[in-house]
Amino acid sequence: MVQDRPIRVERRLSAIMAADVAGYSRLMHNDEEATHAKVAALLIDAVTPAIAERGGRIVKNTGDGFLAEFPSAVEAVRAAVQFQARIRELTVDDSEDSRIMFRVGINVGDVIIEPHDVFGDGVNIAARLESIAEAGGIWISSSAYDHVQGKIQAEFVDMGEQSLKNIERPVRAFRVLDVAMPRKPALPRRDKSSIAVLPFQNLCADAEQEYLADGIVEDITMALSLFRWLFVIARNSSFTYRGRTVDVRQVGRELGVRYVLVGSVRKAGNRIRIAGQLIDTETRAHLWAGRFEGPPEDMFDLQDRVTEGVVGAIASKLQIEEIKRANRKPTENLLAYDYYLRGMAKHDFESMAANQEALRLYRKAIDVDPKLACAYGMAAWCYVHRKARGWMIESVRESAEATSLAWKAVHLGSEDSVALCMGGYALAFIAHEFDAAATFMDRGLEANPNHASAWTLGAWLRVWRGEPDVALEHVAHAVRLNPRDPAGVHGAAAYAHFLLGDYDSASAWAETSMRDSPPFLLPICAYAASNGLAGRLEPAQHGVELVLKHRPGLSISNLKDLASFRRGEDFALFSAGLRKAGLPE
Structure with missing residues (x-):
């Protein structure tokens, strides 16, 4: 008797590219035939030639997108950068509401190969990265980044750990920026006047004193951020390195800073000691080191001396009044x-x-x-x-x-x-x-333009005021200052895209925000409302189920308790989306 031979499964390590059209449902709703023709033309004129030139193959088309396989991560990213640039050229004269823009996700993984399809987590990760990329953007996994860093002319922004749908472990993601693409000069540049204050080691015998070390770092960070010529990474991003042995060069690349400050805090009896070292991330040279000790009542003075030492090492000349202002304590x-x-x-x-x-x-x-x-x-x-x-x-x-x-x-x-x-x-x-809120918050940002949380809150304020374009500018500032912990920013981006009518992007950003902080109702509502207005009733209804799970009594009639829209038309649009998603009256 002849035994059945096991079916051989072909596997190989590949770079997988997933791409689709941002806002496709909205574009098709506005003009089906024109959208279909434009997408087909861009695939022929921009996408297919770039993929073929870089040794890749389109495995299958997915209606509004495609899946491609490459033998090289470098060539996959080069192809994506190439066709995204070409698409921008071909659509530059199109109006905002009809412009075709692709989102791209790239991952390197061991995948199952079939003639007209590929399978496995390597494919799923690429698809999930594509879903959270911005319109016209390229996001890659850390596995792809490891292969391409230093090999292509592009800038990479570390977006931190991402919890992707149906992927068991968080995936670290990087956003790819084409260095040839002109960008608005609004964001602070990553130059020699940039610093991150890493978590200080708590050397106290009592682990409960951790808050003290964190508070000292917070104060030093805030003091440094008041120097307008100095770009300071937010505490939340710096604190993602807590408990890790770090390579300062890697930190410099990941956060985009020239200097890092490391240190320790020890409190024993009636003495407190703060030690710090300033390190150049490019050369690993120790530019300054200081150790300051005194009774607890001298703690403010100790912190001031650390700040002055750091600033003095970076800048040879500073006005004494600026140092005094930076060291001014709230109490x-x-x-x-x-x-x-x-x-x-x-x-x-x-x-x-x-x-x-x-x-x-x-x-x-x-x-x-x-x-x-x-x-x-x-x-x-x-x-x-x-x-x-x-x-x-x-x-x-x-x-x-x-x-x-x-x-x-x-x-x-x-x-x-x-x-x-x-x-x-x-x-x-x-x-x-x-109006009062805008006045005071603008004054706060003027006092400290490095305050990442203030930019995040500013984005939310602009959402509630009905200014989505300004909200997205605030989002960009917040992400640059706090690249590794953008919690809250994703939700604001979701609402900004929602008010702009881009329900696909709104849904994607809302889903990302829901992973940041699951009990937060506002992103869940944005997810349900955007999918409702896009006609995707299954995810919309799922969103409402989550909303009612966390707030059983929420309804259209009391929705204003949750959403503080100033403009009646914005609230009406939001209500309409949730009504379509099934929120009770």
Whole structure:
């Protein structure tokens, strides 16, 4: 008897490219025949020649996109850069609402090969990266990046770990920027005046003192960010390196900075010691090192000396007034400062209990120092979180408390970016004081243009004010300052694209934001509404199911409790999308 032989499966390591047309459903709805013809022409004139020239093959077409395989990651990325540039040339005269733009994802993986298809996680990762890329963008996995870095003329922006749908492990992603493509000069450049303050090692015997080391790093970061000539990476991105042995050259490449500051904090008995080293990421040279020790009541002075040492090593001449301004502390009261730092440490935990504890600690700081503007701002921000996540129990009373705290913050914090931006945003989101909010938040960004969270909140404010183009400019600033932890920015980008009518991009950004912070209702609502208006009822209905899971009583009638749109037409559009998705009246 002849036994059946096992079917041989062909596998090989390949670079997989997935691509589709951004906003395809909207484009087809507006003009089916013209859209179909334009896509077909671009595939013939731009895409297919670039892929063939670079040794790739289109495995299959997917209606509004395609799947391609390459024997080389370098050639795959070169092909993508080439045809994206050609598509921009061919569509430069098209109107914004009819322009065809492709999104591209590239991954290197071991895949199963068939004559007209490829399968496996390597393919799925490429497809998921494509789904979160911006219109006209190229995103690649870390496996592809390892093959192409240093081999092609392109710039890579580290987008951090991405949790991709149906992919078990997070995938680190990089955005590819064509160096030949002109870009707006609005974003800070990555030059010699750029720095990241990495997490200081906590050498205290008590692990509970971790908040102290983090608070010192936060203060030094904020002080450095007040120097307008110095580009400072946000704390959240720097803290992704916590607990890791780092190569400073790699950190420099990943964050786009020339210098890093590393250090340690030790508190023993009645003494505290802060040590720091400033390192050039290109040469690995140690430019400055300092160790400062004193009693706890001298902690502010110790921090100031670290800041002055770093700045003095970078710039040979500085105005003494600028140093004084950067070293100005929000309070001279150590007890108030300690309560504030403890509140900040609790604030990072996304739970109602942690939010309540952070609010309690900020109030304790205010009790000790009633003029501590940043504590008022962060307390108001606690209420913003409570409203956005449906945690408010007595909404009228809590809204009144939040508004009072916000006004205190902006009036006391004339030059305090935290107070102005957190308090200002609370005025918009809770009290609907949109014009006042814009005034105070712009003042906060003027005081500290390196404040990444302020740019993120500014993006949300512009969404609520009905200014999606400005919102996307704020998103770009926030991502550049905080490239490895863009939580919150994705949600703002989703709403901006939603207001611009690009429901495909809105859905993709919302889905990414939902992975950032699953209980956050606003991105889930954007996901449901954008899919509803795009006619994709299954994902839209799934979005509403998630919304009602987290807030069972939400309906069209009380939707204004969640979405603070200023313009009636924006709220009407949002309501229409959720109504189509199945949100109850």
